[in-house]
Amino acid sequence: MKNQLDHIVILDDDPEICNLLQEYLEKNGLRATTVNNGKALWRMLDEKHIDLIVLDLMLPGEDGLELCRNLRARLNIPILILSALGEETDRIIGLEMGADDYLAKPFNPRELLARIKVILRRSRTLPGRDEIETVSQLVFANWTLDLTTRHLISPAKVVIPLSGGEFRLLRVFLEHPKRVLTRDQLLELSQGREAQAFDRSIDVLVGRLRRHLGENAREPRLIQTARGAGYILAADVQNLK
Structure with missing residues (x-):
């Protein structure tokens, strides 16, 4: 029986967004950790149990889509993409790289929380x-x-x-x-x-x-x-x- 809070990792290079989301998610019954680059994320994946990754695509010096593709190739952890690129083509590319959902910036934290809960609920109920x-x-x-x-x-x-x-x-x-x-x-x-x-x-x-x-x-x-x-x-x- 699982008795720990679901662990959400937020990868974003903006400290203000990271702090806001971490505080909001923790107030709503989730455990949240923030990292600001792909190397830090891979280290955390090696060390901690993670239930879902919130991934910002617009990372300086890194290809967020390539990171998403590599995560999906190696792991089965749900991925929710954040990006200022809100066009349908960009959303489709995000899904093609293996993301489970896509949320365009700017967004309401309540919507992010709702989407996270839907993804976690689906991942818990499968494989049925x-x-x-x-x-x-x-x-x-x-x-x-x-x-x-x-x-x-x-x-x-x-x-x-x-x-x-x-x-x-x-x-x-x-x-x-x-x-x-x-x-x-x-x-x-x-x-x-x-x-x-x-x-x-x-x-x-x-x-x-x-x-x-x-x-x-x-x-x-x-x-x-x-x-x-x-x-x-x-x-x-x-x-x-």
């Missing part, structure tokens, strides 16, 4: 122990989704780490095989009604899943596009204990 009972793996077309590690395993037994959003979406497809799902249905099933998503987030995640699966973008075999309707997983699925 109550719903899947003893099922630990979902197998489709010789691929395997491990519900314990949240990794995708290729037919050649190569382990592919997934972001939180990728894992949730693929699991939804595998739980509803050979059925057309609209974007709204996919958003609701994978992120919940509280999710602060934008219209193209599902398309971005589908594109990332297709790349993981080695799909031809023009003629995908597994996650197919139902034009004007949504997407469909065109494969049988086997549940393994």
Whole structure:
């Protein structure tokens, strides 16, 4: 039973923002730590348990998107991106790098807190122990989704780490095989009604899943596009204990 406060690490080079967010999050029942560069963040990840990273993209002398990509490749910790770049293209790039959510500056700390709580709630409820009972793996077309590690395993037994959003979406497809799902249905099933998503987030995640699966973008075999309707997983699925 977990009895410690959720630990949030804030990476931002602005001391004023760091202090404000740390104080606000701690007043609202979270443990918050601040760092001002990527090296400090990696050191903390080696030393402490962290439940979520709030990552500012605009870091002097560092590429925040590259840092996000490296974090996602090595770890399964949820990442919420902060950035003064609020255009939809920048949000899409953030998701493509593996972020679980994206919040543009300036923002209300209450919205940041709400998004953090949604992400933490999703990460705690997955991989869905109550719903899947003893099922630990979902197998489709010789691929395997491990519900314990949240990794995708290729037919050649190569382990592919997934972001939180990728894992949730693929699991939804595998739980509803050979059925057309609209974007709204996919958003609701994978992120919940509280999710602060934008219209193209599902398309971005589908594109990332297709790349993981080695799909031809023009003629995908597994996650197919139902034009004007949504997407469909065109494969049988086997549940393994």
